[in-house]
Amino acid sequence: VQAEENKIRQVVTNLIGNAVRFTPAGSPIELATVVDEAAREARIEVRDHGDGVPPQIREKIFQRFWRADTSRTRETGGSGLGLAIVSAIVAAHRGRVDVVETEGGGATxxxxxxxxxxxDSSTTSMPSAPAAPAS
Incomplete structure (x- = not known):
């Protein structure tokens, strides 16, 4: 993948931030990266165990300033820009972003x-995750 590392980091940070905001305390949040050579694509997936995203609003959530009107949204705040930023960055890298319902609840x-x-195989690796702080 040819990408700006800081932009991809922002995508992951925004997705994880949303997952944290919309997942009940103590519930897991999963992050996975997969390089699929056969499909010629790399995937980043963030899975949460929150309330999920109803099908009727899945397209709207990527619009600037759009926020679901739920009690969790009101209590967690947010500007309604995070997913719009994700969508814009991914589109600039000729990619796509979507959300699907997660079996057992939540969203991926x-x-x-x-x-x-x-x-050009020398540049087909995903940016590495930041190193953990030294103890």
């Missing part, structure tokens, strides 16, 4: 980015 946000042609 999936970012799909194209891999470079195999002739």
């Amino acid at each position: 946000f999936r970012v799909i980015l194209p891999l470079l042609p195999s002739s």
Whole structure:
């Protein structure tokens, strides 16, 4: 994937931030990255165990300043820009982002980015996660 590392980091940070805001305390949040050579794409998935995203608002949540009118939204705050920023960054990298219902409750946000042609395999790796602070 040819990408601006700081922009991809912002995508992941925004998705995890939303998952934290909308997942009950103590519930897991999962992050997965997969490089699918056959499909020529890399995927980043953030799965939460919150209330999920109803089908009728799945397209709206990527619009600037759009916020669901729920008690959890009112108590957690937010500007309504996080997912719009995610969508814009992913689109600028010729990718796509979507959200699907997670079996058992919650939502999975999936970012799909194209891999470079195999002739340029030296730059087809995902940016690495930041190192853990030294103890």
